[in-house]
Amino acid sequence: MDHFLYRDGRLMAEDVDLAQIASEVGTPFYCYSAATLTRHFRLFDEALAGMDHLVCFAMKSLSNVAVLKLLGDLGAGVDVVSGGEYARARAAGIPGERIVFSGVGKTREEMAQALEGGIRQFNVESEPELLALSEVASGMGATAPITLRVNPDVDAQTHEKIATGRKEDKFGIPIARAREIYAEAARLPGIKVIGIDVHIGSQLTSLAPFEAAYGKVADLTRQLRADGHEISRLDLGGGLGIPYTRDNLAPPLPSDYGDLIRRTVGDLGCEIEIEPGRLISGNAGILVSRVIYVKEGEDRTFLILDAAMNDLLRPAMYGAHHDIVPLVEPAPGVEYAPMDIVGPVCESGDTFAKTRSMPPLKAGDLVAFRSAGAYGAVMASEYNSRPLVPEVLVHGDHSAVIRPRPTFDDMIARDIIPQWL
Numbered sequence: 001m002d003h004f005l006y007r008d009g010r011l012m013a014e015d016v017d018l019a020q021i022a023s024e025v026g027t028p029f030y031c032y033s034a035a036t037l038t039r040h041f042r043l044f045d046e047a048l049a050g051m052d053h054l055v056c057f058a059m060k061s062l063s064n065v066a067v068l069k070l071l072g073d074l075g076a077g078v079d080v081v082s083g084g085e086y087a088r089a090r091a092a093g094i095p096g097e098r099i100v101f102s103g104v105g106k107t108r109e110e111m112a113q114a115l116e117g118g119i120r121q122f123n124v125e126s127e128p129e130l131l132a133l134s135e136v137a138s139g140m141g142a143t144a145p146i147t148l149r150v151n152p153d154v155d156a157q158t159h160e161k162i163a164t165g166r167k168e169d170k171f172g173i174p175i176a177r178a179r180e181i182y183a184e185a186a187r188l189p190g191i192k193v194i195g196i197d198v199h200i201g202s203q204l205t206s207l208a209p210f211e212a213a214y215g216k217v218a219d220l221t222r223q224l225r226a227d228g229h230e231i232s233r234l235d236l237g238g239g240l241g242i243p244y245t246r247d248n249l250a251p252p253l254p255s256d257y258g259d260l261i262r263r264t265v266g267d268l269g270c271e272i273e274i275e276p277g278r279l280i281s282g283n284a285g286i287l288v289s290r291v292i293y294v295k296e297g298e299d300r301t302f303l304i305l306d307a308a309m310n311d312l313l314r315p316a317m318y319g320a321h322h323d324i325v326p327l328v329e330p331a332p333g334v335e336y337a338p339m340d341i342v343g344p345v346c347e348s349g350d351t352f353a354k355t356r357s358m359p360p361l362k363a364g365d366l367v368a369f370r371s372a373g374a375y376g377a378v379m380a381s382e383y384n385s386r387p388l389v390p391e392v393l394v395h396g397d398h399s400a401v402i403r404p405r406p407t408f409d410d411m412i413a414r415d416i417i418p419q420w421l
């Protein structure tokens with residue numbers, strides 16, 4: 001459920017008319033609903049009620065500091081994967097004890113930054129990383145709390161590019177070698193083993209792969225405890241999918257997911273962490289764009305928008321589907337026609353949808369891409385020297401620009417012409 005609904009024929013973000021924001025901010029822009037973000041965070045928090053737990057928002061999905069502050073104020077932790085994300089989380093006021101550091105290639109600088117600033121745990125993904133962390137932490141006279149991310153060799157049955165839990169994927173340590181590597185970790189200075197981490201992929205639409213992975217984590221917990229390790233925390237990753245179309249089968253709900261967690265690992269007495277990204281932010285955001293031209297091709301109609309692949313990369317990168325709806329609700333009974341919906345960037349990959357059935361639209365009309373809150377603005381670039389797309393946050397009848405559109409001068413001022421040119 002989200003808070004982008006038609007009211008009196010106009011698409012609203014909560015109680016704000018999106019066309020009004022468009023006239024103030026210009027297009028394209030991202031718009032997020034505080035009510036939806038709040039609701040989705042609480043769904044997870046409630047799903048784990050009764051268990052000692054922390055919901056760590058995967059901020060890679062949406063990392064604007066205002067959004068992090070909103071979630072942090074609700075009690076969320078965050079999952080970060082870079083020094084930049086760590087700095088953003090801290091800038092949003094999230095304390096170190098609510099920040100977990102994931103990622104397959106943490107640098108020594110990033111390790112030191114997090115140890116200095118405070119960290120809940122590092123999710124370590126390899127032996128070389130473990131050795132580096134031991135050196136960095138002991139060199140600072142610090143102790144790094146860690147989990148080891150295990151690769152359970154479970155197929156998440158999702159898009160090839162976002163499956164992370166099969167043995168051929170670059171993530172985690174092979175679960176078969178876990179006992180050996182935990183033994184090594186326990187011997188290293190500057191390292192304190194506290195638990196196990198797993199994350200098998202993103203946009204999962206069935207609970208079965210989670211069940212398989214969490215079952216393996218439960219078995220491993222018992223084995224490691226028998227080996228003498230204190231396993232008090234399980235980080236179960238993120239990955240629960242969202243409905244991208246109104247008509248497809250809805251993925252499982254956070255409450256079903258919470259029940260699964262209770263069933264698979266609930267009896268171990270561990271503190272539970274989860275790292276949802278998309279389910280919190282995805283349907284909490286839309287991308288609003290204006291039609292520049294409607295162009296009649298030889299055998300099709302092209303709807304040319306002012307948003308492009310640099311603003312929303314998912315269709316070009318994963319062939320992802322986003323519903324695209326006009327800001328003015330189509331009158332009942334209007335005739336829909338197939339259109340190719342494209343951006344202005346100079347490559348054919350800059351296509352959002354092919355032969356999409358659309359109501360009549362003309363130049364100047366506004367449309368919204370739904371479910372664009374996750375992996376939207378964060379994956380934007382300035383390709384074709386198109387300034388980074390701005391972001392707006394709505395709360396009730398308030399709206400605020402939480403990242404302005406850079407001017408051309410802002411963009412160009414970052415480049416430096418050397419003196420010898």
Ligand code: LLP
Pocket residue numbers: 058060061079102103162199201202203237238239240275276277278279314318374375
């Ligand atoms: N934890 C870890 C360690 C992750 O790598 C990810 C996502 C998450 C949590 C959050 O997963 P979520 O709950 O959002 O599914 N750009 C792609 C998605 C990449 C996901 C990367 N890792 C897309 O647009 O579909």
